[in-house]
Amino acid sequence: MGVREISVEGKNLEIHELENVCDTLTGRVLTGSWIWDSALILSQWIITTAQSPSQPEFDLTGKTVLELGAGAAGLPGLTAAMLGASRVVLTDIEPLIPGLCRNVEANNLGHVVHVRKLLWGTDESLGEFDVVLMSDVFFDPDQMGALANTLKSACGERTRIWAATEIRPWTGDCLTALADQGFGVVELSGPVSVDLTGPGPEQRCGSFAVFSLVKQSDAGHVPPAFYDIWG
Ligand SMILES: C[S@@+](CC[C@H](N)C(=O)[O-])C[C@H]1O[C@@H](n2cnc3c(N)ncnc32)[C@H](O)[C@@H]1O
Numbered sequence: 001m002g003v004r005e006i007s008v009e010g011k012n013l014e015i016h017e018l019e020n021v022c023d024t025l026t027g028r029v030l031t032g033s034w035i036w037d038s039a040l041i042l043s044q045w046i047i048t049t050a051q052s053p054s055q056p057e058f059d060l061t062g063k064t065v066l067e068l069g070a071g072a073a074g075l076p077g078l079t080a081a082m083l084g085a086s087r088v089v090l091t092d093i094e095p096l097i098p099g100l101c102r103n104v105e106a107n108n109l110g111h112v113v114h115v116r117k118l119l120w121g122t123d124e125s126l127g128e129f130d131v132v133l134m135s136d137v138f139f140d141p142d143q144m145g146a147l148a149n150t151l152k153s154a155c156g157e158r159t160r161i162w163a164a165t166e167i168r169p170w171t172g173d174c175l176t177a178l179a180d181q182g183f184g185v186v187e188l189s190g191p192v193s194v195d196l197t198g199p200g201p202e203q204r205c206g207s208f209a210v211f212s213l214v215k216q217s218d219a220g221h222v223p224p225a226f227y228d229i230w231g
Helices: 037-050 075-082 094-106 141-154 171-180
Strands: 003-008 011-016 064-068 087-092 113-117 129-135 155-166 183-187 208-215
Touching (some): 011 094, 037 129, 037 155, 064 141, 075 087, 087 094, 129 141, 141 208
């Protein structure tokens, strides 16, 4: 916990993680209090792809960006702002909003980045975005219906949805639940190289992937193209 410095485009993002922020109902520490490895993966992935001249579709310059389940850090969204996005909205549940605001202020990105409370499936007034980012939100298949409803309200036909996740036993069920809601799911190529060494001495490991989700015009089942890139 504490403050982490993450390099984006030769500049450092200063990210404050939270301590002891608990769910008032369960008493459990909120999972969005700290940066998950998937956020580091997604941040690095958008830096790499946004700079690829052969893939202009990943250029974030002038794009509007929504991050869902941003936690208190909002690292992928803040990275998008550093890469030239014109407007970024970071969202999560209410107890994490002060942490998000603090990280926007710490990086002087308030002119581009806005913070908004959002429980999936409860607000259809977000408007449409060019890009939606998500990291480590595929943890409960039962939550995917609400997530899909939010995605449907924030996405038009041209919206790109990029999601990084650690591959866990239930990840496939989450992706299948989103496919059942009418989203095409495609794994984007190539493992992402990122330093997953945390602030402590421990080395972490795991399998991660970045997926593109595509809102289908006709709802129906779309089988997810899902496999473990490091398997
Ligand atoms: C594992 S954390 C990942 C946080 C951050 N994206 C990262 O990768 O560091 C999952 C996040 O999803 C958020 N989340 C879970 N269910 C949600 C819901 N129904 N509506 C809004 N956010 C939700 C949590 O509050 C938490 O911040």
